[in-house]
Amino acid sequence: MRIVLTGAAGFIGSHTLVVLQELGHEVIAIDDFSNSEPHIPGRIFQITGKEAEWMELDIAQPGLLKNALRNRLPIDGIIHFAAFKAVEESVHNPLKYYRNNLYGLVEVLDCMRELNIPKLVFSSSCTVYGNPDELPVTEQAPFRPAVSPYGETKQMGERILMDTLKAHPELQACILRYFNPIGAHPSGLIGELCRGVPSNLIPYLTQTAIGKRERLRIFGNDYSTPDGTCIRDFIHVCDLADAHVRALNYLDSPKENPGIFNVGTGKGVSVQEAVDTFNSIWGKSLPVEYVSRRAGDVEQIWSDTQKIERDLGWSAKRSLADALADAWRWEQTLAGH
Numbered sequence: 390m391r392i393v394l395t396g397a398a399g400f401i402g403s404h405t406l407v408v409l410q411e412l413g414h415e416v417i418a419i420d421d422f423s424n425s426e427p428h429i430p431g432r433i434f435q436i437t438g439k440e441a442e443w444m445e446l447d448i449a450q451p452g453l454l455k456n457a458l459r460n461r462l463p464i465d466g467i468i469h470f471a472a473f474k475a476v477e478e479s480v481h482n483p484l485k486y487y488r489n490n491l492y493g494l495v496e497v498l499d500c501m502r503e504l505n506i507p508k509l510v511f512s513s514s515c516t517v518y519g520n521p522d523e524l525p526v527t528e529q530a531p532f533r534p535a536v537s538p539y540g541e542t543k544q545m546g547e548r549i550l551m552d553t554l555k556a557h558p559e560l561q562a563c564i565l566r567y568f569n570p571i572g573a574h575p576s577g578l579i580g581e582l583c584r585g586v587p588s589n590l591i592p593y594l595t596q597t598a599i600g601k602r603e604r605l606r607i608f609g610n611d612y613s614t615p616d617g618t619c620i621r622d623f624i625h626v627c628d629l630a631d632a633h634v635r636a637l638n639y640l641d642s643p644k645e646n647p648g649i650f651n652v653g654t655g656k657g658v659s660v661q662e663a664v665d666t667f668n669s670i671w672g673k674s675l676p677v678e679y680v681s682r683r684a685g686d687v688e689q690i691w692s693d694t695q696k697i698e699r700d701l702g703w704s705a706k707r708s709l710a711d712a713l714a715d716a717w718r719w720e721q722t723l724a725g726h
């Protein structure tokens with residue numbers, strides 16, 4: 390297949406690019422490098438030994454993507470990763486999020502329609518479920534009011550996509566609702582890049598272990614969970630990358646359009662368990678402080694995986710310990726160790 394990746398230099402995009410190249414697909418990799426680094430394409434080449442065609446482009450700018458792809462047809466599909474994802478930043482700078490995340494999607498859809506690019510895989514999030522009534526959460530669970538502009542952009546993105554598919558049934562799409570992506574490529578060459586202080590748990594944890602942060606603050610140990618800390622479904626980014634390829638294949642003969650899939654391990658892990666697992670890999674004890682709950686946090690969520698197993702033939706292969714070991718290796722790469 391000839392596939393376009395938007396946000397190809399990002400955390401999930403870069404790992405998916407590796408998988409696509411390893412499977413022999415041809416990739417047009419697009420990124421504006423606003424939240425990435427120019428050395429990422431070289432790192433990916435080091436892993437796969439294959440060149441992608443890279444384009445530096447802000448896809449949210451009207452018409453740019455279409456112009457760039459027009460003379461590169463035929464294209465089988467687009468995996469659209471390019472979006473911002475920092476929840477707190479989105480509260481302070483909502484227009485940055487609405488512009489990038491929504492204009493970007495509209496441009497992608499418009500381009501597919503006009504250039505006859507049939508397949509789309511769209512990055513959504515389990516954030517659309519809010520605090521679900523039933524666990525594990527299935528794809529049928531209702532949307533809950535978003536707690537941030539970031540969350541709004543994922544709900545609105547899904548709606549924009551649905552409306553577009555209704556009007557243009559020749560387009561086929563999968564919506565992947567990611568749970569908590571963590572880890573890094575086992576080579577230590579690519580992983581999550583954090584500018585400033587990380588807001589996500591695992592980057593903060595590994596930065597604490599390397600000595601960049603004094604201690605990890607655990608937000609709340611008074612939740613109604615076995616150890617009082619929140620529960621999440623942590624998924625290795627390489628497993629998540631594999632799911633995108635399965636989604637593209639599914640779109641050859643989709644059972645539903647869009648195909649909506651949770652992408653998680655199906656296993657709930659508490660924040661405390663994640664820290665304990667990391668400690669056992671590291672061989673030391675991370676300095677931890679228990680502080681009050683973080684506004685907007687969901688108490689517990691993990692994925693029902695039956696649908697993705699049945700329809701995409703995908704399930705997570707890597708363990709939490711694998712993911713944490715890989716995240717730690719990546720943190721050491723960043724520190725130049």
Ligand code: UD1
Pocket residue numbers: 474476514515516540569588589590591593605606607608609619620621660683685686687
């Ligand atoms: C968050 C977003 C989610 C988004 C995802 C993107 C919210 C409510 N959700 O997921 O919409 O798709 O990031 O990456 O913000 N924790 C600590 N200490 C820390 C950091 C986190 O205890 O320093 C805890 C949090 O309270 C939470 C868990 O670790 O219980 C996971 O947090 P995080 O990694 O930020 O992910 P989510 O909040 O689940």
